[in-house]
Amino acid sequence: MVEGFERVSAENVTIEGRTLTVGRLIHAPAEDIFALLADPNQQVEADGMDMVRGPVAGTEPVTKVGDVFTMNMYAEKMGGEYQMDNHVTRFEADRAIGWMPARPGSEPHGVQWTWVLEPESDDSTYVSLVYDWDAVTSEKMLAGKFPPFPVDAYLESLHVLADAVEDADDWDGEDDAFDAFDD
Template sequence: MHTMDQENVSATLTVAASAEEVFAVLADPTTHASIDGTGWVRKAVDQAPLTEVGQVFRMDMYHANHPSGAYRVANQVQMLDAPRVIGWLTGEEKEDGQLVLGGWLWRYDLAPLGPSETEVTLSYDWSAVPPSIREYIRFPPFGPEHLSDSLRHLAELAQTSEAD
């Protein structure tokens, strides 16, 4: 199921895994390339689990329409309440180490439906993107099916992890 309005899009899926297991997959940056529904995320640069608001983690990316093709993003955790919600803003880290966030937020909300079933909603919100970025990036930069694909990938990882 997708919902979309002027400044955000979301998708929801029921996952056959506990909220704790789903959250553990999301809090592990090394799983993000496997979860990604766009195919743009290549690998985690920072591999430490996400444990606190303000934490920064970087990802190597690739997009054919990006001026460099390959590029790196820096994400800053904005919300983290295990095992209910996790979210981050994406941006870039300048050469001087300054973090410049673009204004788009990835957020996962987890609602336990039982001991081994969780409703997961993935939201992408670009309402805080400044006009200077909107001049050269169309939002959202992907179709809503990419959120559904991400949730299916997450479900596969969480269900496999829970079976171990």
């Protein structure tokens, strides 16, 4: 079916209910991508919104559901510098990692960020970034704009993640499957 080819060759964007999903193929092993996403010290390399400044000092990589890591952030609409506690809600090594952000000392407000990794081969992974606000119950929040960023910002997160993990020596933007046509 053409759908499988389309998924591999093009970016996908879907909004279903209160869930935005963007995805693309990244030419890197799932374990390399997961290692970056599970390490708050490297997460700035997957921030297409230019808000993540880095974790608080001494932050270790995430190892399980229930972990909480605090990130230093910056956004004009938030008054400049601020921090967010990220409560890990999903942790499947090399497959998926997700968290719900909250102001330090507060409970999450219902928004969840999840990265889903689907290996396509030993050195290619289809990565989906899922922004889900289904659990938001605050009428004030729901009266606001969701998703809060333009779709291009979510796609940019995938692009900067790809730039961080793809080995330029191994991937030249060409598909080796088409080499036979070059003869």
